[in-house]
Amino acid sequence: MRTQLTPPDVKVIARSLRPIVTAGLPVSPDFSDETLLGLRGVVARSIQPDHRLSRVKALDDLLARLLVNYPDDALGEAARVLFGIAPGSRGLTITRRRERAAELIDREAEHFRKRIEPGVVAEVAWQLHRDSQNYIPRGRAVPPPLESSGDTPMIRxxxxxxxxxxxxxxxxxxxxxxxxxxxxxxxxxxxxxxxxxxxxxxxxxxxxxxxxxxxxxxxxxxxxxxxxxxxxxxxxxxxxxxxxxxxxxxxxxxxxxxxxxx
The missing domain is CATH 1.20.58 (Methane Monooxygenase Hydroxylase; Chain G, domain 1)
Incomplete structure (x- = not known):
């Protein structure tokens, strides 16, 4: 599987998030969208980056962490309900999750779907984009070549x-x-x-x-x-x-x- 040199546009990431929003978390084992699975932040967290399922797990863990730390307190719980990670929202249909999320912020479900949900998805997409900027793709030369990668206190x-x-x-x-x-x-x-x-x-x-x-x-x-x-x-x-x-x-x-x- 490929790894992106630079993260795609936020709108592209948001489009790729739509099937996940519809189905709810956790991310399905069948998920194969390389827009998300190719994000550098997902690849870096994968135990086996060359295996699709390892990337799926890393994406699922990353999305859950971003939603727990959603940057808008007023919409945080609604966002977690929308994605299906809040208690009581897991396994619900997208319609029921929208209704519950709308209730949390005192809005009608249709208003939530049309006006608020796109902003929530765009925010999560932006957080994914920002996260991938923290990582540098493999393959760039860097001095000096070293045996140890700094992940352990062992001195080799x-x-x-x-x-x-x-x-x-x-x-x-x-x-x-x-x-x-x-x-x-x-x-x-x-x-x-x-x-x-x-x-x-x-x-x-x-x-x-x-x-x-x-x-x-x-x-x-x-x-x-x-x-x-x-x-x-x-x-x-x-x-x-x-x-x-x-x-x-x-x-x-x-x-x-x-x-x-x-």
């Missing part, structure tokens, strides 16, 4: 075969260490905003949340510095396990959004 002989390889692995490990640290600090901030450290002591909770913000912002700066150091020396492609990422997309992968998180 190839990692320290020469100074260049050792320096690359060291920087690669530091990048990913701070990407995961940033993800942890983002999660900590969001947790403390929802569940205060000590609800009975507002001042203590505010202080702990302020410390969490400070730790989060430190990791944002650290990831930015390390990304720039990596790109300056090795270029855009960065590995993690069997996946390949655009180095400058790592902040977004960690969950950071410059527009909404300051």
């Amino acid at each position: 002989q190839g990692d320290v075969a020469n100074a260049e390889a050792a320096e690359h692995e060291e920087l690669l490990s530091r990048v990913w260490a701070h990407v995961y640290a940033l993800r942890a600090e983002i999660l900590r901030v969001e947790r403390l905003k929802t569940w205060p450290y000590d609800p009975t002591e507002p001042e203590t909770s505010r202080r702990v949340l302020a410390q969490a913000y400070e730790a989060r912002d430190y990791e944002v700066d650290a990831v930015r510095r390390l990304i720039q150091a990596y790109v300056d020396r090795y270029g855009q492609r960065i590995t993690h396990g069997d996946a390949e990422f655009n180095a400058e997309a790592l902040l977004r992968l960690a969950g950071w959004n410059d527009e909404t998180m300051r």
Whole structure:
């Protein structure tokens, strides 16, 4: 199966999503649309990228994750009902799912179908498009060729075969260490905003949340510095396990959004 060099237009992705919306998730084992199965984000998550069913599973998992994190809180649950992953919506016909989704936002089912559903599908298509921009397709040359891909703390002989390889692995490990640290600090901030450290002591909770913000912002700066150091020396492609990422997309992968998180 092919892997797309660049993700297709959002409208093309949205058209390919229509059969999935109609049938509801999970994605059928018979699904074979290469517009979606060829997305770099789907290929990168596939355990066996050359096997169609492995890509189907990866697409199903990715769609579920995107819908759980749907960016519009007002429409999030309606979107999950529409795609059939919300409790009580699994196995329902598309007509019943539309009716339930419409009820959630106090709209008529026909209005939902004509006016709101296309926007929901387009948003999911855009999220798929954005996700695929995080990955770089295989086959591009990148110095230096290395034995290890950074997916394990094991140190292999190839990692320290020469100074260049050792320096690359060291920087690669530091990048990913701070990407995961940033993800942890983002999660900590969001947790403390929802569940205060000590609800009975507002001042203590505010202080702990302020410390969490400070730790989060430190990791944002650290990831930015390390990304720039990596790109300056090795270029855009960065590995993690069997996946390949655009180095400058790592902040977004960690969950950071410059527009909404300051």
